[in-house]
Amino acid sequence: MKRKNAGNLVFILLVLLTIFIWLIFPPEREGVENYARYLAGMTLGSLVLVLMSFSLFLSTRPRWAEPYFGGLDKMYLTHRHTSTAAFLILFVHLLVVPLHVFDLALGNYLAIIAFSGIVSIVLPTLAPRIPFLNRMTGETYEGWKKLHRFIGIFFILGYLHSITVNAPTAKIAINWNQVFVFLGIGSYLYTELLGRFFKKYVPYTVEAVNHPNSSTTEVVLRPKKDSITKHRAGQFLFVRFLEKGLNESHPFTISSAPNEDGLRLTIKACGDFTRRLFANLKAGTDAIVEGAYGMFDYRTGGPKQIWVAGGIGITPFLSFIRDLKDDLSHHVDFYYTVRHKDEAIFVDEIEKIVTKYPRLKPYIRFSAVHGSLTVDDIVKNAGGDIRGHHVYMCGPLPMVQAFEKKFAEAGVSRENIHFEEFNFR
């Protein structure tokens, strides 16, 4: 088994174990009408808590767990899966154990509040394009994030519901559940309150702000005291700036080399926040940095490689090449594609660096002039056979997805196609 699959496997085993424990140590039958539904309801309710506790745990962004999932971006994918599974099981739980809303029982009221809260928070995530749901988040990612932060409260209410109506005779199963409830509540408190006491957020100052072209900002950050822990080329961080309109935490790749003083970020103005950043960020602004995260690292790949950067997806590759030391042991075909010449950034620097590394072949492509880059072009340049190559890609999601399919068709194993998920929703 690969280490990067261990995290998901552990989650699956714990879910199966939860079902087994309820089946092997069930509550007593005595005095219970329709026992099968009762037991199924308990088990499903327990699964909802277990799965939600996984989601809350992953929200703490534990850096030590990254190798067991394949990086933080993949952890977010797992978070999405555990949350969706919990949400669907919640509905089945509700159908199996019908709520008698007019019963004046505390457990029922807690259930109704927890259920309504979870539905209101999860639906805008699952169906962000429905106008009514969109309005709840102000149609912004930041609004969605703020709404999402309440989920832990409804998790706790769901747990309180479970202890008011649960099966006191199923002691082992209940104690098993309790472990996950503590994990979930602990994780939520860490994310929302306690993280700051564990040096999770590190203060920096903006030393310089540069604009390499008319839509890109390069931010140079210097630590106020201690820097973030040692990072690798290609990793990313979360940053927010303590300035009105810029105090939102966003992920950006560290485009400088790890051994440079300070950190450099290279940011494309593509939405509300990044446009405000381009227009308003000034040297001297305080910043809070969290990280670094990510497992996008060409050094773990094979000797023959293809790198594809689309637009601002150049940032991890900038970090790779700025970090090159005396030699590059890999043979790399390095594609950097943008629409127009003026969109390409740091081209002079890239061209200067590659002269020192004969195994690193750059192909800079302006699609408006040369036509769009295709995997067929890449295969042709590589001599017609890329089956043994490792591919590293970063760029717009549609491009990465289309290229992944084409590279697989060209015989590259999916295991050898690496890319960063640029979407954490």
Ligand SMILES: Cc1cc2nc3c(=O)[nH]c(=O)nc-3n(C[C@H](O)[C@H](O)[C@H](O)COP(=O)(O)OP(=O)(O)OC[C@H]3O[C@@H](n4cnc5c(N)ncnc54)[C@H](O)[C@@H]3O)c2cc1C
């Ligand atoms: C691992 C990673 C590394 C990245 N590295 C870079 C980089 O080096 N340079 C660069 O220019 N961009 C990078 N991005 C993309 C950058 O984070 C988004 O472009 C930026 O957050 C968009 O914010 P916006 O409000 O301007 O745009 P919007 O139009 O509001 O958002 C566009 C999309 O960006 C994502 N997004 C928005 N806000 C957040 C947030 N707070 N947290 C997470 N995702 C968000 C959402 O998917 C959203 O749909 C990276 C993203 C990820 C996940």
